[in-house]
Amino acid sequence: MIPVTVMKDETVALFGLGGSGMATALALKAGGAHVIAYDDNEKARQTAAGAGIVVQDLRTLDWSTLRALILAPGVPFTHPAPHWSVELARAAGVEVIGDIELFCRERAAIARRSPFVAITGTNGKSTTTALISHILRIAGRDVQMGGNIGTALLSLAPPKAGRVHVVECSSYQVDLAPGLDPTVGVMLNISPDHIDRHGTLEHYAEVKERLIAGIENSGTAVIGVDDAFSAAMADRAEEAGHHVVRLSMQRPLADGIWREGTALVVSENGAERFRLDLSGIGSLRGVHNAQNAAAAYATTRALGVAPEIIAAAMQRFPGLAHRMEQVGELGPVLFINDSKATNADSTERALVSFEDIFWIAGGKPKAGGISALSPHFGRVRKAYLIGEAAEDFAATLGTSVPHEISGTLHRALEAATREALESGLPHPVVLLSPACASFDQFPNFEVRGDAFCELVRALPGVKARERVGHAPSSPPVTPPPHCPAHLGAKGGSGGAKPHP
Numbered sequence: 151m152i153p154v155t156v157m158k159d160e161t162v163a164l165f166g167l168g169g170s171g172m173a174t175a176l177a178l179k180a181g182g183a184h185v186i187a188y189d190d191n192e193k194a195r196q197t198a199a200g201a202g203i204v205v206q207d208l209r210t211l212d213w214s215t216l217r218a219l220i221l222a223p224g225v226p227f228t229h230p231a232p233h234w235s236v237e238l239a240r241a242a243g244v245e246v247i248g249d250i251e252l253f254c255r256e257r258a259a260i261a262r263r264s265p266f267v268a269i270t271g272t273n274g275k276s277t278t279t280a281l282i283s284h285i286l287r288i289a290g291r292d293v294q295m296g297g298n299i300g301t302a303l304l305s306l307a308p309p310k311a312g313r314v315h316v317v318e319c320s321s322y323q324v325d326l327a328p329g330l331d332p333t334v335g336v337m338l339n340i341s342p343d344h345i346d347r348h349g350t351l352e353h354y355a356e357v358k359e360r361l362i363a364g365i366e367n368s369g370t371a372v373i374g375v376d377d378a379f380s381a382a383m384a385d386r387a388e389e390a391g392h393h394v395v396r397l398s399m400q401r402p403l404a405d406g407i408w409r410e411g412t413a414l415v416v417s418e419n420g421a422e423r424f425r426l427d428l429s430g431i432g433s434l435r436g437v438h439n440a441q442n443a444a445a446a447y448a449t450t451r452a453l454g455v456a457p458e459i460i461a462a463a464m465q466r467f468p469g470l471a472h473r474m475e476q477v478g479e480l481g482p483v484l485f486i487n488d489s490k491a492t493n494a495d496s497t498e499r500a501l502v503s504f505e506d507i508f509w510i511a512g513g514k515p516k517a518g519g520i521s522a523l524s525p526h527f528g529r530v531r532k533a534y535l536i537g538e539a540a541e542d543f544a545a546t547l548g549t550s551v552p553h554e555i556s557g558t559l560h561r562a563l564e565a566a567t568r569e570a571l572e573s574g575l576p577h578p579v580v581l582l583s584p585a586c587a588s589f590d591q592f593p594n595f596e597v598r599g600d601a602f603c604e605l606v607r608a609l610p611g612v613k614a615r616e617r618v619g620h621a622p623s624s625p626p627v628t629p630p631p632h633c634p635a636h637l638g639a640k641g642g643s644g645g646a647k648p649h650p
Contacts, residue, residue, distance in 0.1 A: 166222020
């Protein structure tokens with residue numbers, strides 16, 4: 151736990167007692183703050199009270215006595231309308247912040263120079279976060295990984311000299327962290343997502359950019375430049391004086407990291423400085439994972455890890471659960487759990503990575519549906535549609551893709567498995583990549599993915615693969631003697647000096 155001592159003896163309100171909210175309440179209490187918490191869910195209130203947290207309806211408080219409102223990231227801050235607790239705070243002139251802001255203030259107070267990596271973007275955040283942590287561990291670093299990836303940030307060990315915090319940041323969390331100041335900030339990409347919570351795509355991008363704008367003066371901005379929003383962010387970050395490492399999966403870069411086939415090329419002043427071959431790394435299959443790997447390379451180089459160690463660590467990366475996770479095989483059929491693909495842009499990354507796909511899709515629909523995926527429909531042998539989106543997805547597929555409305559995940563997997571086995575294809579793939587949220591049938595995408603994995607493992611004769619964790623413990627790799635730095639301050643990823 152990270153006790154939040156910067157709020158010692160202050161009275162703070164907290165709304166939202168889910169995983170991160172509860173962790174925040176306990177961290178504030180441990181740091182000496184007077185916490186008054188509330189949640190609309192009675193069970194959550196009871197759990198908090200049982201843990202010694204004062205629970206009281208925030209509408210009954212004298213807000214003039216409060217130092218801050220700590221808002222859980224799942225609670226609306228601006229759109230579609232501010233939560234009532236936010237309205238009360240604003241009316242009283244009380245600041246509204248989240249757990250990442252508390253972390254940043256505590257880090258500034260107790261270990262200002264401890265390395266802090268923050269990762270955001272519409273897609274790829276979790277894989278990149280896990281890969282960066284994996285590389286740093288193999289390099290022998292003391293690593294704490296958390297945030298949006300699953301472990302509440304304030305549940306981690308406190309900042310100290312030499313300890314690296316690697317934190318996945320959702321747009322909701324960034325919105326509640328005005329003092330966000332990472333050593334290395336990673337912006338992967340921007341595409342339409344969470345518009346219901348940010349109003350417009352432009353505002354969504356503006357919120358994401360705050361992570362880059364707040365980077366420490368000696369830090370590094372790692373930015374994918376293959377979409378217009380992110381490319382503009384890179385230019386603005388450079389104009390502001392930040393060291394910027396650009397990433398492109400679409401074109402060569404004179405300075406930065408770009409993709410050539412299955413390799414990543416690190417360039418400086420138009421010259422190749424290092425080449426990283428990703429072929430044969432199943433956990434980093436596809437163009438989207440090449441971008442994740444490029445971001446991880448740039449980040450870990452900025453923190454002083456040698457290129458050869460990074461390359462060796464990537465070879466040992468087991469992948470991330472629920473993101474193109476290889477669950478098992480039944481004869482020639484490969485089963486892939488891509489439950490984390492909750493929008494069309496994310497599902498596109500899976501569709502372009504395989505051929506002969508028996509696709510399970512659907513759930514609680516998001517804006518735009520799957521029409522943007524039509525260029526890849528030729529890779530799909532048949533679609534099996536589930537959840538609320540089934541009818542709309544069927545209309546989009548039309549006559550382009552054979553499909554059936556299966557309704558449930560169990561029926562979809564049963565039909566997809568049978569027809570994949572009967573297809574006679576050499577390498578058919580049963581792919582769960584829903585392009586939807588899970589909330590119509592499952593509490594979250596993790597539960598949906600776990601259900602898929604359990605159903606696959608229950609198939610007679612299936613050869614199941616071991617589940618992968620977020621970031622396994624691995625012995626460090628000894629750096630080779632006279633390992634070259636390869637990159638200077640201007641182009642690639644070696645310009646930022648490692649922090650102690």
